[in-house]
Amino acid sequence: MKEKRFLSLILLITTLSLSAQVKGIVKDNSTGEPIPFVNIWVENVNIGTTTEIDGTFSINVKEKDKKLIISVLGYETQTLKQAEFMNIELTPKLYELNDVVVLMKKQSKYLEIGNVDQTLMQAFDNGPKVEAKYFPYDSKYKKLKFIKKVTIFTDCRIDSSSVKIRFFSVDSLGNPGYELLNKDFIVTIKKGVIKHKFDVSEFNLTMPTNGIFVAYEKLLISDNRTPKGYQPYVLYNNVDRDFYFVFSGGKWNKLINNEDPLEQISINEPAINLILTN
Incomplete structure (x- = not known):
């Protein structure tokens, strides 16, 4: 003993x-x-x-x-x-600011992109990871190039919580590149299973011709903490993709089909969409 x-x-x-x-x-x-x-x-x-x-x-x-x-x-x-x-x-990062160009946006047409055929969604607690959804470019976006809103489907179990939404360029290798905003975009998520829509017009984002990555980051702060984990839960679609990017351990990690890189992989992708306008 x-x-x-x-x-x-x-x-x-x-x-x-x-x-x-x-x-x-x-x-x-x-x-x-x-x-x-x-x-x-x-x-x-x-x-x-x-x-x-x-x-x-x-x-x-x-x-x-x-x-x-x-x-x-x-x-x-x-x-x-x-x-x-x-x-x-x-240390604050210095940005070279471009000349501000005020564009006259008609905003008479709208197109929501990112919808998938698989409508069954599940909620997961993804922990500290940042998961990105890739939006490829399509020629039909030429006349609807402005990003008006970002939508995110969540299941929140408390009165309100906060998440950070991030936008990334696509680098020469097809990976998430630099961030397209120069300040954090923190949004408030309400209680319930809701498809939230957040206006991003103030950032004057346009759809890049090589696509864009949109990610959400769960904020691991006391206001979001519950006995069963941090809120909110983001809903996911199960889809087949050529690749998937997850930010973990301080770097982006690319997930592919290791057995056959030419074959797609089945993943759970966050239910995030973009709404474009003219």
């Missing part, structure tokens, strides 16, 4: 030594103001969190030598060792 207790004690000590809860705060290094909704990822591992409104965060790091990747729109991304976690200061 003593030997068994001794082995259990060794196992407990080993487990504690390999796992630690790191707490800290993320601030703007030029103003000292806390930065909310910052993405914090354990490098190469599907463990992540989000800073609260006051910039604070808490994350479990299982191995001492793991690094954290800190990123948010408008600031330079940092990769830090554990010793640097307590106080994190991000």
Whole structure:
């Protein structure tokens, strides 16, 4: 019995030594103001969190030598060792602003894109991952090039919750490239099973001729937390695709059919659509 207790004690000590809860705060290094909704990822591992409104965060790091990747729109991304976690200061990113062009939009025609034949949808708790839906370009979008709204189908179990919606260009390899917005687009999700529509006209987004990736990011903050996980649940369609992109561990991961790359794979794709206008 003593030997068994001794082995259990060794196992407990080993487990504690390999796992630690790191707490800290993320601030703007030029103003000292806390930065909310910052993405914090354990490098190469599907463990992540989000800073609260006051910039604070808490994350479990299982191995001492793991690094954290800190990123948010408008600031330079940092990769830090554990010793640097307590106080994190991000440097604002400088953008070269183009001349503002005011375009006269008729907005007399609308086209919703992204619908799939498979209407059966399921809700999943995707954890800290960011999952992107790819919208390829079609010649019929030439006269409907402005992105008017983004829609997202959710099942929310609390009165309201928040998610971040992100737009990415397509790089030369067909992967998600740079973000098309220069500030976070945080939306409020209401309770119930609802198809939400959010107007994005203010961003003056147009449909790129090589397509666009649209992703949602669940905010792992206290206001979204429930005993059964974070809200909201986003609904997914089961579809066949050539590829699928998931952001995890601080980087984009491309999922393909490993057995036969020329064959499609069956995936659960978030029920996100775009509404185009002229």
